[in-house]
Amino acid sequence: xxxxxxxxxxxxxxxxxxxxxxxxxxxxxxxxxxxxxxxxxxxxxxxxxxxxxxxxxxxxxxxxxxxxxxxxxxxxxxxxxxxxxxxxxxxxxxxxxxxxxxxxxxxxxxxxxxxxxxxxxxxxxxxxxxxxxxxxxxxxxxxxxxxxxxxxxxxxxxxxxxxxxxxxxxxxxxxxxxxxxxxxxxxxxxxxxxxxxxxxxxxxxxxxxxxxxxxxxxxxxxxxxxxxxxxxxxxxxxxxxxxxxxxxxxxxxxxxx
Amino acid sequence: xxxxxxxxxxxxxxxxxxxxxxxxxxxxxxxxxxxxxxxxxxxxxxxxxxxxxxxxxxxxxxxxxxxxxxxxxxxxxxxxxxxxxxxxxxxxxxxxxxxxxxxxxxxxxxxxxxxxxxxxxxxxxxxxxxxxxxxxxxxxxxxxxxxxxxxxxxxxxxxxxxxxxxxxxxxxxxxxxxxxxxxxxxxxxxxxxxxxxxxxxxxxxxxxxxxxxxxxxxxxxxxxxxxxxxxxxxxxxxxxxxxxxxxxxxxxxxxxxxxxxxxxxxxxxxxxxxxxxxxx
Numbered sequence: 001x002x003x004x005x006x007x008x009x010x011x012x013x014x015x016x017x018x019x020x021x022x023x024x025x026x027x028x029x030x031x032x033x034x035x036x037x038x039x040x041x042x043x044x045x046x047x048x049x050x051x052x053x054x055x056x057x058x059x060x061x062x063x064x065x066x067x068x069x070x071x072x073x074x075x076x077x078x079x080x081x082x083x084x085x086x087x088x089x090x091x092x093x094x095x096x097x098x099x100x101x102x103x104x105x106x107x108x109x110x111x112x113x114x115x116x117x118x119x120x121x122x123x124x125x126x127x128x129x130x131x132x133x134x135x136x137x138x139x140x141x142x143x144x145x146x147x148x149x150x151x152x153x154x155x156x157x158x159x160x161x162x163x164x165x166x167x168x169x170x171x172x173x174x175x176x177x178x179x180x181x182x183x184x185x186x187x188x189x190x191x192x193x194x195x196x197x198x199x200x201x202x203x204x205x206x207x208x209x210x211x212x213x214x215x216x217x218x219x220x221x222x223x224x225x226x227x228x229x230x231x232x233x234x235x236x237x238x239x240x241x242x243x244x245x246x247x248x249x250x251x252x253x254x255x256x257x
Numbered sequence: 258x259x260x261x262x263x264x265x266x267x268x269x270x271x272x273x274x275x276x277x278x279x280x281x282x283x284x285x286x287x288x289x290x291x292x293x294x295x296x297x298x299x300x301x302x303x304x305x306x307x308x309x310x311x312x313x314x315x316x317x318x319x320x321x322x323x324x325x326x327x328x329x330x331x332x333x334x335x336x337x338x339x340x341x342x343x344x345x346x347x348x349x350x351x352x353x354x355x356x357x358x359x360x361x362x363x364x365x366x367x368x369x370x371x372x373x374x375x376x377x378x379x380x381x382x383x384x385x386x387x388x389x390x391x392x393x394x395x396x397x398x399x400x401x402x403x404x405x406x407x408x409x410x411x412x413x414x415x416x417x418x419x420x421x422x423x424x425x426x427x428x429x430x431x432x433x434x435x436x437x438x439x440x441x442x443x444x445x446x447x448x449x450x451x452x453x454x455x456x457x458x459x460x461x462x463x464x465x466x467x468x469x470x471x472x473x474x475x476x477x478x479x480x481x482x483x484x485x486x487x488x489x490x491x492x493x494x495x496x497x498x499x500x501x502x503x504x505x506x507x508x509x510x511x512x513x514x515x516x517x518x519x520x521x522x523x524x525x526x527x528x529x530x531x532x533x534x535x536x537x
Contacts, residue, residue, distance in 0.1 A: 010374040017375070032393060089288035094296045100510025102472040105484070105503045108491040112313050112499075184383065188473070191385040195477050196488075203385075210389030218389050225386035226378075233381035 034216040039223070042216040047224055051205070056224065059190055059202040062118060066125025067186040071179055074130045078137020078175070079167060088138060099135055103128030103189055107196050121193040121201075128189045129182035136178030140171025173247050176240050183232055191225065202228075315497045323501035333486075337505070340482035343399055343471045344464075344513075347406025351467070352460055355411050359418025359452075360444065369419070380416065384409035384470060385477075392478055402474035402482070409470045410463035417459030421452030454528055461517040468513055472506060483509075 018036060025035040034042070047056065081088050081095075106127050114120040144167060152158075152166050168175075194203030206221035241248070297317045304311040327333040362368045384405050391401040425448050433447050475484025483506055490499035 009370045013371050013375045014378070032390075086288060089285045090292040090295075092292070093289040094292045096514075097293075097507055097511060100514055101503065101507035102469045102510060104469060104473040104476050105487055105506050107476070108487055108499065109503060112491060112496065113309065184381065185469075187383045188385050188469070191383060191388075192473055192477060195385075195388065206386075206389050210393060215393075218393075222386045222390065226382035229381035229383050229386075230378055233377075 032215060034219055038216050039219055043220040043223060046217050046220050055201055055205050058118075058200065059194065060228070062121050062201075063125060063186055063190045066122045066190070067129055067183060069122070070126045070129035070182055070186070071133050073126065074133025074178065074182075075137050075168075075175060077130075078134045079141055079163060079171075081134075082138040082141025082171075083167070088142070092138075095131070095135060095138075099131040103185060104192050107189075107193050111196075116198065121190070121198070124193045125186050125189045129186045132181035132185070133175065133178040136174045137171055140174030141167055143174070144170045169246075173244060176244060180236060180240075183236055184229070187225070187229055187232065312496065315500060319497045320500040320504065323497040324504055327498070327501050327505065333505075336481070336483045336486050337509070339399075339480075340468075340471050340475065340484070340509070343402040343406060343474070343480070343482060344467050346399075347403045347471065348410055348460075348464055348467045350403065351407045351410035351463060352414050354407070355414035355459070356418055356456065359415050359422060360448070363419050363422030363452075364444070364448070369423075376412075376415070376419075380412040385473060388474070388477055391474070397479045397481075399480055401478050402471055402480050405474050406467045406470045410467045413463040413466055414456065414459035417455040417462075418452055421455030422448055424455070425451045454525055457521045457524060461521060464513050464517050465510070468506075468510060 021033075022036050025033055081091055103124075106124055110120050110124050110127070114123060148166060148170065152162055157165070190201075191203040191206075194201035195207050198204040202221065202225065206218060206225070209215075209218040209221060300314075300317040303309050304314050304316045362372055387405055387408060388401075391404045395401040395404065429451075430443065430447050433443050438446065471482065472484040474480050475482035475486075476488050477484075479485050479488070483502055487499055487502045487506075490496075490502060
């Protein structure tokens with residue numbers, strides 16, 4: 001009974017929305033909105049086949065490479081800058097400015113510097129995604145509990161061990177908050193770099209459909225991007241739960257007390 | 258947030274502060290200034306030394322000169338105005354919709370549970386996925402930008418408002434009930450103040466996202482604004498001009514950040530998180 005109730009809560013509204021959609025397209029066909037049945041049909045036709053390997057996989061690959069590289073650069077740079085006081089003071093205003101530049105404007109700039117290549121798209125993703133991770137890591141490293149920090153000093157823990165067992169764990173909630181921001185940014189930049197300058201990839205394909213007024217195909221592309229976003233968000237939540245298990249546990253204890 | 262206090266602490270006359278700190282603050286700002294100068298000098302040297310062709314990366318002095326020229330042009334300010342108009346309208350629409358929806362959904366346990374799956378599914382959909390649809394429906398008009406901005410910013414605010422409404426202290430709420438406060442009064446005096454810090458965080462995040470989407474829409478769709486000017490300058494080979502516009506978008510980004518932090522501080526001046534920062 002309880003399972004049934006949960007299931008009802010999860011599926012109730014989506015089913016209702018699809019029903020409304022189905023009912024509203026029942027009468028006269030609308031040019032802009034395909035019926036649910038035709039969308040599902042087109043979805044299978046368009047995306048399960050050759051296109052999956054020529055457009056979807058390369059796009060996702062670029063996205064993964066870009067985001068992972070951005071996270072590594074951000075965390076390493078953040079730990080470095082966050083631990084050295086004068087370096088932080090030196091770089092912080094400049095970094096704040098870079099963070100404030102809307103990342104999409106990097107697409108034309110990098111197109112000019114690197115030409116329209118795969119590595120250009122990866123660099124676009126990296127240079128947009130690195131800032132949330134970098135600045136959050138700096139903040140997180142700076143906010144390390146001073147008592148813990150002094151204790152590690154007293155015990156003679158320094159160098160890599162200090163980073164591994166003190167700095168990274170205590171900064172990890174902040175770092176992951178940054179990673180969450182950069183994931184959605186990465187997806188946006190992947191699509192834009194392909195829409196603006198490309199001859200393949202998800203973004204390019206969807207724009208192509210729109211320009212040729214292939215409306216159900218266009219919608220199916222939107223669905224693919226949506227599924228990609230949802231999938232990434234679920235993977236992230238799973239990873240966050242595992243990495244920050246200790247942190248959430250600690251919060252619960254603190255809140256209960 | 259903590260960096261705001263530091264800079265404002267540096268700007269305020271350090272009357273009650275110990276002398277050591279007063280001396281420390283200017284050093285920090287000087288270092289920051291040195292960092293910016295160092296960056297500009299590096300940028301100047303890279304094309305001058307021929308590491309990157311000056312045709313693709315003009316030296317900093319040229320770009321800044323182009324930016325100064327831009328500042329004197331009406332066309333530049335018209336573009337800035339278009340971008341800011343889309344940003345502002347989109348943000349306002351998104352925030353009002355999200356606050357309304359957030360308070361309605363948040364006030365009922367049933368609605369909260371029933372909408373959870375749908376919200377979690379719709380939220381991560383990248384708003385750029387809607388670009389083709391926006392083009393189809395509205396073409397290159399401002400409505401396209403508004404649609405993208407509103408979609409992206411809406412979820413940021415809604416999630417925060419939902420968290421905020423859920424955070425209401427049951428004791429406070431029951432006390433208010435006991436004292437005979439009606440539904441509207443409770444929303445006004447109990448729920449709203451609790452949710453306000455969350456709401457302001459949401460609005461601050463949404464403001465940044467809205468600018469990104471405003472520029473994106475102009476860049477990709479070609480609705481009027483700075484983004485379109487950047488695309489035009491790039492395809493027209495006005496390279497210094499393009500870099501100058503990129504700098505201008507960065508400056509707008511900084512201005513929006515500063516503005517949002519200021520508004521957050523003003524509206525939450527009563528809240529312990531802001532007050533304690535001021536005292537320390």
